[in-house]
Amino acid sequence: MGLDLDKINEAFRPKAAQELLVWAFSQFKQIAFACSFGAEDVVIYDMLVRINPKARIFYLDTDLFFPETYELIERMKRRYRNEKYVIRCRPFLSLKEQESRYGKELWKRNPDLCCYLRKVLPLKHFLSKLEAWITGIRREQGPTRAKANLVEYDPKFGLIKINPLAYWSWQDVWNYIYHYKVPFNPLHQKGYPSIGCKPCTKPVKPGEDLRSGRWPGFDKTECGLHG
Numbered sequence: 001m002g003l004d005l006d007k008i009n010e011a012f013r014p015k016a017a018q019e020l021l022v023w024a025f026s027q028f029k030q031i032a033f034a035c036s037f038g039a040e041d042v043v044i045y046d047m048l049v050r051i052n053p054k055a056r057i058f059y060l061d062t063d064l065f066f067p068e069t070y071e072l073i074e075r076m077k078r079r080y081r082n083e084k085y086v087i088r089c090r091p092f093l094s095l096k097e098q099e100s101r102y103g104k105e106l107w108k109r110n111p112d113l114c115c116y117l118r119k120v121l122p123l124k125h126f127l128s129k130l131e132a133w134i135t136g137i138r139r140e141q142g143p144t145r146a147k148a149n150l151v152e153y154d155p156k157f158g159l160i161k162i163n164p165l166a167y168w169s170w171q172d173v174w175n176y177i178y179h180y181k182v183p184f185n186p187l188h189q190k191g192y193p194s195i196g197c198k199p200c201t202k203p204v205k206p207g208e209d210l211r212s213g214r215w216p217g218f219d220k221t222e223c224g225l226h227g
Helices: 007-011 017-027 039-051 067-080 095-102 113-129 170-180 187-192
Strands: 031-034 055-062 086-089 131-136 151-154 157-161
Touching: 007 017, 007 151, 017 039, 017 131, 039 067, 039 170, 055 113, 067 086, 067 187, 086 113, 095 113, 131 151, 157 187
Parallel strands: 031 055, 031 131, 055 086, 131 157
Antiparallel strands: 151 157
């Protein structure tokens, strides 16, 4: 599909995120939302179900989430009654199999490899069947995401990537959550603006980068899905 991305981004820049999502579903038959159940993603989850109750929503379950994250997933499915459209993607290796091959607690020694095995490979497999995917990334989240556009070609996975909240602020996200009473992870109220796997996420101090709590002790702020 030949898309003029510059023209599309220019057209949707002043419009609401919901309008971009409506357009995306009109353009792509094989499209799904990659949901991490962070604050941005519960916003998009809410928008999607309002726009298209049958929208496919998938998440990469690393088997290492916080208990609060697993609880939120179940809460969202009950609230929106869309469980049949929420897809759980699992790593190809169980934690035991990973430990057997690579040693105990790989995330402490080689977090890049751990992320690749538990997130990137399952994502690559799932995206291979799609034309486009939707994410919750925002420019404000950090340097690696500062140039994200509303609609862009994703060369890593070979499809169109749609970022409806690319230009939203952190306050915009929370304004939406409170206005629509969207469920959210209680860890956000305990200093966790970005929530990933339990062993690799710590609270963030006021004024720190929103993703600085990810992979503490390593020069790493991305798992490999977006950079």
